[in-house]
Amino acid sequence: MTRRSVAQTHANIALAKYWGKRDVAANVPAVPSLSVTLEGMRTITSIELAPDLTADTFELNGEPAPALALERTVTLLDRVRAAAGSADKARVVSHNDFPTSSGLASSASGFAALAVAAAHVYALDWSLERVSDLARRSSASAARSVFGGFVELGCDLPASGVLGASVVAPADHLDVRVLVCVTSEGAKAVASTDGMRRTAERSPYYAAWVERAPVMFSSLKAALLARDLEQVGELTEASALAMHASAMAAAVVYVTGATLQALAQVRELRARGYAAWATMDAGPHVKVLVSAADAAAVRAAMVEVPGVLRVLEARPGHGATVVADDAS
DSSP states (O other), rough: EEEEEEEEEEEEEEEEEOOOOEEEEEEESSSSSSEEEEEEEEEEEEEETTTTSSSSSEEEEEEEEEEHHHHHHHHHHHHHHHTTTTOOOOEEEEEEOOOSSSSSSHHHHHHHHHHHHHHHHOOOOOHHHHHHHHHHHHOOTHHHTTTSSSSEEOOOOOOOOOOOOOEEOOOGSSSEEEEEOOSSSSSSOOOOHHHHHHHHHTTTTTHHHHHHHHHHHHHHHHHHTTTTTHHHHHHHHOOOHHHHHHHHHOOOOOHHHHHHHHHHHHHHHHHTOOEEEEOOOSSSSSSEEGGGHHHHHHHHHHHHHHHHHEEEOOOOOOOOOOEEEEEE
């Protein structure tokens, strides 16, 4: 019998950043993080179990997935098979409607979709927290894409061993938009995992980052709950700049000329009275947190920045869903 499950998830953008690992083997973050899940920027992943399969296969965006991506996918599937008591191999097909491996959180939505689809196709009766924990073991930020709205992920592994993300506030809690300023369509030169490792090993500022980041996280969470957009924006930008400063001191550089020009444009727009703040993940793209009222004007300005290829506009969105679950 063939069984198939299809899951849909969305990328999330961290407002309070996660960078570094407290426990590398267990993939536990060094600091807590808080993100917003975006409507749009979608990953759809199908997992099919069929009797003729002798090994797992993985197709990503219409092509055989790179070896490392396949290895990480098989590792997640092995965890699910062990829990389900199954030896069935899987045919995995995944597609992102935004650039992959370039610093736009494709691993977050990708492993979240994989975890959700895998739990369903192998018939595991798991809570969303447990599925989020499964995703985290492959990509810490993926734990957050299981949920919608504004989501937090801690950095303390409970005695249960289950560390999943949780919702801080629903998608409609704050009337904001996120403008994703795409500056490159290609993969980034340094993968996030390698960048974190190098930063922890070499940056003279890493200890300061680990000490300061939880303070920014707590302040940002309080500002979010109070619906204080200005404070949320200021802390979001501060968190991103602190993360990148720590990484750059270890010669881990994601910013490009286009990144710097986009950052300058955001500062100029804010000086002119627009409610707009910048953030960056491990990649060259700039994301702009902006009030819904100012989104159109800020987007028009960001499109004109040299090196910005296109601007995607997204609002806070929903968590993972299973869009197909069948057997034949």
